[in-house]
Amino acid sequence: MTTTLVLFLAFIAITLGITAWAAKRSGSTASYFAANRRISAWQNGVAVAGDYMSAASFLGIAGLIAFFGYDGFMYSVGWLVAYLTVLLIVAEPLRNAGKYTMADVLAYRLHPRPVRAMASLSTITVSTFYMIAQMVGAGALVALLLKGSGISFTTAVVGVGLLMIVYVVFGGMIATTWVQIIKAILLITGTILLSFLVMAHFGFSFGAFFSAVTQVHYHLPDGTEVVKDFLTPGLRYKPPYGALDLISLGMALIFGTAGLPHILVRFYTVPDAKTARFSVVWAMVLIGGFYIMTTFLGFGAATIVGRDYIAKNGGNNMSAPLLANALGGSIFFAFISAIAFATILAVVAGLTITASTSFAHDVWTNIIRHGQEHNPGEERRVARIAAFVVGAISIAIAIVLGPTANVAFLVALAFAVAASANLPVILFSIFWRRFNTTGAVMGLAAGLLASIVLIFIGPSIMTVDSPNVAPAARHMIQHAPIFPLENPGMLSIPIGFIGAILGTLLSKPDLAGEEKFVELQVRANTGLGAEKAVAH
Amino acid sequence: MPAPANPDPRAARQEISVWDRVAQMDDFKKLLAARKAFVIPATIFFVVYYFALPISVGYFPAFMQRKIWGPVNIAYLFALSQFLVAWLIAYLYVRAARRFDAYGETVSKDLEHIVAKGN
Numbered sequence: 001m002t003t004t005l006v007l008f009l010a011f012i013a014i015t016l017g018i019t020a021w022a023a024k025r026s027g028s029t030a031s032y033f034a035a036n037r038r039i040s041a042w043q044n045g046v047a048v049a050g051d052y053m054s055a056a057s058f059l060g061i062a063g064l065i066a067f068f069g070y071d072g073f074m075y076s077v078g079w080l081v082a083y084l085t086v087l088l089i090v091a092e093p094l095r096n097a098g099k100y101t102m103a104d105v106l107a108y109r110l111h112p113r114p115v116r117a118m119a120s121l122s123t124i125t126v127s128t129f130y131m132i133a134q135m136v137g138a139g140a141l142v143a144l145l146l147k148g149s150g151i152s153f154t155t156a157v158v159g160v161g162l163l164m165i166v167y168v169v170f171g172g173m174i175a176t177t178w179v180q181i182i183k184a185i186l187l188i189t190g191t192i193l194l195s196f197l198v199m200a201h202f203g204f205s206f207g208a209f210f211s212a213v214t215q216v217h218y219h220l221p222d223g224t225e226v227v228k229d230f231l232t233p234g235l236r237y238k239p240p241y242g243a244l245d246l247i248s249l250g251m252a253l254i255f256g257t258a259g260l261p262h263i264l265v266r267f268y269t270v271p272d273a274k275t276a277r278f279s280v281v282w283a284m285v286l287i288g289g290f291y292i293m294t295t296f297l298g299f300g301a302a303t304i305v306g307r308d309y310i311a312k313n314g315g316n317n318m319s320a321p322l323l324a325n326a327l328g329g330s331i332f333f334a335f336i337s338a339i340a341f342a343t344i345l346a347v348v349a350g351l352t353i354t355a356s357t358s359f360a361h362d363v364w365t366n367i368i369r370h371g372q373e374h375n376p377g378e379e380r381r382v383a384r385i386a387a388f389v390v391g392a393i394s395i396a397i398a399i400v401l402g403p404t405a406n407v408a409f410l411v412a413l414a415f416a417v418a419a420s421a422n423l424p425v426i427l428f429s430i431f432w433r434r435f436n437t438t439g440a441v442m443g444l445a446a447g448l449l450a451s452i453v454l455i456f457i458g459p460s461i462m463t464v465d466s467p468n469v470a471p472a473a474r475h476m477i478q479h480a481p482i483f484p485l486e487n488p489g490m491l492s493i494p495i496g497f498i499g500a501i502l503g504t505l506l507s508k509p510d511l512a513g514e515e516k517f518v519e520l521q522v523r524a525n526t527g528l529g530a531e532k533a534v535a536h
Numbered sequence: 537m538p539a540p541a542n543p544d545p546r547a548a549r550q551e552i553s554v555w556d557r558v559a560q561m562d563d564f565k566k567l568l569a570a571r572k573a574f575v576i577p578a579t580i581f582f583v584v585y586y587f588a589l590p591i592s593v594g595y596f597p598a599f600m601q602r603k604i605w606g607p608v609n610i611a612y613l614f615a616l617s618q619f620l621v622a623w624l625i626a627y628l629y630v631r632a633a634r635r636f637d638a639y640g641e642t643v644s645k646d647l648e649h650i651v652a653k654g655n
Contacts, residue, residue, distance in 0.1 A: 070611060074590065077618045081586045084622055088575050088629060207606050214607045231612050232601055233593040243594020250590050254583065277633060284626050288619050519555040525567055526640045528558065528647065 003331055005149055007338035012163065015179045015345070019167050022175035028534070032172035032380045033100045033357050036534040039177055039269040045282020047177045048266045050184030052079070052257075052283070053290055054347040055137055056411055058187060059340055061291070062323075063316030065298020067307055069216070069230030071237050072298055074246060076291035078253035083287065085258040085423075087280040092273040093430050093524035094264060099531055102264045102422065103362045105524075106429050109516035111437040113367050118444040120362035122421045123261040125448065126414045127355035128394060130262075131348055133410035135160065135398035137317065138344040143403065144314050145321065145337040153403040161395035164349040168356065168387040172380075173269060176346075176353045183339075183346035188290060190339040194320065195293045197327040198300035213299045218307035230302055241484045249412075252489035256415035259422030262354040271533035297323060348394075356387035404470055409460030409486070413451060416488050420496035421447030428500055430524055433517045435500070438507035443500025450495040454488030457481065554647070561646055567639035574632045582625055589614055 026032045039047070057079065064072030098104035103119035135157055142156035151159075167175050202209040214229040228235065237246045257263060267276040301310060301319035305326050310319050324336035360383035365373060373379055401407065425443045428435040455461065462482065463475040483491075523529050558564050593600050593611055600611035 070593075070615075073612075073615055074593070077589065077615050078586070081582065081618055081622045084579075084582045084625055087626055088579055210607045231607070231609050233611050234597060237594070243590070246590040246594055247587065250587060254586060274633075274637060277630065281626050281630055284623065288623060292616070292619055518559045521568075522555045522558045522564065525571065525636075526558065526564070526643050528644065 003334035004145055004337050007334050008146070008341050011338055011342050011345075014182070015163075015167065015175075018178045018182075019171035019175040022171035022178065025174055026170075026172040029377070029380055030531075030534050031174060032383065033268070033361065034265075034531075035173040035177050035269040037269060037271050037531060038533050039279075041270065041275045041278035042282050043177070043181055044266055044270050044275070044279035046184045046286065047180040047269075048263060048279060048283040049286040049290070050180035050187070050346055051262055051266060051350045052287060053184065053187055053343065055134060055141065055340055055344045056408075057291075057294075058191075058343055059137075059141070059317045059320055060408075061294045062297040062301060062320040063310075063318070064236070065230075065294060066301035066305075066310060066319040067316045068236035069213070069228070069299070069302065070233045071235055071246075073295060074233075074237075074249070075253075076294050078250050079257075080284065080288045080291050082253045082255075082257035083280060083284045085254060086263070087277065087284070090258040090264070090426060091267050091276045091280050094426075095267045095270065095273045095276040096527045096530045097430075097520055097524045098268060100265070100268055100361045101358050102259075102261050102426070103358065103366075106425055106440055107366070108429070109513045109520050110429070110435075110440055110510070111513075112371070115437055115440045115444075116362040116366050118441050118448075119422075119425070120358045120367075122417060122444050122448050123358040123362075124355045124390075126261055126417050126422075127351045127358075128390060129410045129417075130414040131351040131355070131390075131394045132397050132401070133407045133414075134344060134348050134351070135394050136401050136403070136405055136407045138341075138348070139398055140403040141317060141344070142341060144318065145341065154399050157395055157398045160345060160348065161391050161398075163345055164352050165388055165391040167345075167349040168352045168391070169384045173265075173353060176349050177266075177269060179349055180346045183342040184286065186339045186342055188286060190336055191290055191293045191297065193332075194300070194324055194327070194336065195296035197332075198296045198304065198323070201300070201304055201327060209296075209299070209303075212303040216302045216307070230299060244490065245485045245487055248485050248487040248490035250489075251493055252412065252415040252419050252487050254419075255423050255493055256417075256419030256489070259418035259426060260414070261358065261418075261422070262350045265354050265357065268531070272530065273527050300327075352387050352391055352394075355390045356383045359383070359386040359390075409455055409458075412460065412487055413455045416451035416455065416492050417448055419447075419489055420451050420492035421445075424493075424497045424500045428504075430520070432504075433514050434504060434509060435517075436504050436507060436510040436513055439500045439502075439504030442503025443496055446499025447492060447496025450492035451488055454483050454485075454492055458483040458488060459486055554651075557650060558643060558647060561643055563639050563642040563646065567636055567643065570632070570635055570639065574629065578625055578629065582621065585621055586618060589618060 030036055061072060061075055064075060094105055097108055102123060103116045106119050107115045138160045139153045139157035143151060143153045167179055213231055216228050216230045217225060219225050234242060270276050270279055297320050301323040305322050310316060310322055313322060321333055321336050321340065325333035360379050364382045365379045421444045424447060425440050459481040461475060462477040462479050464478050464480060465474045601609050603609045
């Protein structure tokens, strides 16, 4: 336990050191929001991977595979393939035509104020929902990892929240990026070590490993022992809606990643589109390697630790740390726990800076101030205040929800909004000449609303729980779900696209906007007139 | 730094005409065509290949559960192949993008030429 605490404190000390170093370099707007656009391809690739490999992936996926085998692995696949959308379609035009936020590209040739207002609403919604999910998870996890040290859920949430606020407010994008890079390297290292130990346990024989995976023993809630083949699909996604839910999940991942604001802002930190391209490739190598290794972590936990033991000792999120404990003892448990802690901190910091940048740049400077700062440095000052407010609100909501709250749906919601609201509008802005302001506002509104409503009437919120479920973990509405799928993407993504298309076709063509489409097309494809890196 | 918004409307009009000129360049048209020729088929391919996985897992479970390599079934190998295919497409894209960059550089040079001539 003390080892875990010491490692936690060591990570905090290092990252605060980075923040202090970054604070001296965050004196200009471009440095605060975009790290001077001087992050290199591999650095940004690692940071993108870091932003993406959240605690939900590291602990969540390992847990899903440990509990449901193959179906959990389906998440891993989608999470990598999704980067092809980022690489082929979004990253380079975004870097070429934007400045600090996703809305920069959307507002480029449309009426900026309504488009920015909707895009910012969508960005802040995605980021805060995602963040609340991470904070609740973080609080529960930190309290669990440090069990016996007297740190409660509330203390843990406040601690994590304050640290992320400090990184973002003082260190800006430079600190956030480097915290992310360090965490990603730790995470990959930990995952490689853990996978190595799992294979060592099976004498480095894939045959032995997979044979064990096909015969996983555990007990059902009613006490009967079952033996399952964990390579078989269908342990989680069952008929009648399982197949549709898997496809719907895939749609949200494949089309949502390229609309996640905290991933998109990363491409503004590199010098040019070519670097953005190579940074996606770096990210794909790391993310792919990481998610293949989740097989070893999840299947390892299922076979070596066992589902019964994990369920009794903290639940499926603890699969990876408990596996570390079983294979490497308490020191290794402390190491993996510290990595999980680092992961949480880095991801919430990335989300905070994204939400606060969108507020300062889109809402404050471009909507309220009509595109001009009234005082030098105003945008940065507003962003710092916004980071503080966003952080404080997330802390408060996480504490109110409490450690056992069922918040996994918030991550699904974030992906659904990104895929249904953000991506259609990004695509049409770049590729469809006729696209206009009404189309953008309608598309964003329809996608956002459809995602929220469908999640709300779906099984994540509406389910009848059995009487022995703890009160805080119960579903919010005790009623059979109206919409049968956990992941609304299959319906909400078409709604977002249709909203954008109808809004455009039913309103007058915007001739000035279509003229500027040529300009946007040239800029997006050539990088002419793109924001430059800041010289020393 | 971004180009500052120019209050002189004539200058603004002139700037728009520069974009139009670039849009008319052969090399720019080639750049767009080359990009389309790669990105559209590649996107269709990876989307189809990816959704083949959840669809076959969901609707053809018996086939997907067939074991073909010791205890390992088709479903798992198909899932693993997704990683290799994603990496392969990324590699092919980076290779193809060299041509896009080359066109882009010619476009910039042509543009400098125009600006230098001052017309």
